[in-house]
Amino acid sequence: MTDPKVDCSSLPTYTAHLVPCKVRYTGATEEFKDNFQMDLSHGESLKKVEPDSQHNTSHVTYFRGRKVMGQEILSSSDYEAFLMSTSEASDASETKIAKPIAKLSSVINYERDGNEDRLREEIDKFNEFIELNDIVHS
Numbered sequence: 424m425t426d427p428k429v430d431c432s433s434l435p436t437y438t439a440h441l442v443p444c445k446v447r448y449t450g451a452t453e454e455f456k457d458n459f460q461m462d463l464s465h466g467e468s469l470k471k472v473e474p475d476s477q478h479n480t481s482h483v484t485y486f487r488g489r490k491v492m493g494q495e496i497l498s499s500s501d502y503e504a505f506l507m508s509t510s511e512a513s514d515a516s517e518t519k520i521a522k523p524i525a526k527l528s529s530v531i532n533y534e535r536d537g538n539e540d541r542l543r544e545e546i547d548k549f550n551e552f553i554e555l556n557d558i559v560h561s
Contacts, residue, residue: 431523437506439530440493442486443538482531490536496549497530504530 482493497504505523512518532549534542 431503431505431526434505434523434526436526436528439504439506439527441530441532442491443534444486482533484533491533492536492539492542493531493533494542494546495529496532496546497527497553502553 481495484491484493504527506525506527507521508524509519509521512520532542532545534545
């Protein structure tokens with residue numbers, strides 16, 4: 424099997440938003456007029472620190488009238504993250520080929536208002552996974 428090289432510098436760059444809801448729909452929607460694709464001024468309006476909160480949330484927005492609070496869990500200064508597309512290998516094996524289709528500039532994890540403790544737990548578990556991953560792959 425060949426090892427295809429992909430020029431990642433030409434890939435589009437996105438911010439991933441992990442939102443805690445099941446919408447059972449894939450595709451464009453009026454719910455997110457911009458599908459969380461923020462321009463600079465809109466992005467700044469989403470970044471609100473909750474002054475009376477003991478939790479470190481950096482993104483606040485609303486989904487279907489409900490407040491969701493988010494925190495960046497991965498930035499491009501820490502790691503290179505990619506959105507991958509998988510396909511079957513051309514031979515008869517069960518091999519899957521993963522190909523990067525976009526680069527992630529950051530990943531933001533959201534939780535519903537009132538569930539900030541759950542957000543903190545999720546982020547702690549994610550950081551634990553990253554630490555373990557660094558140990559295994561270094």
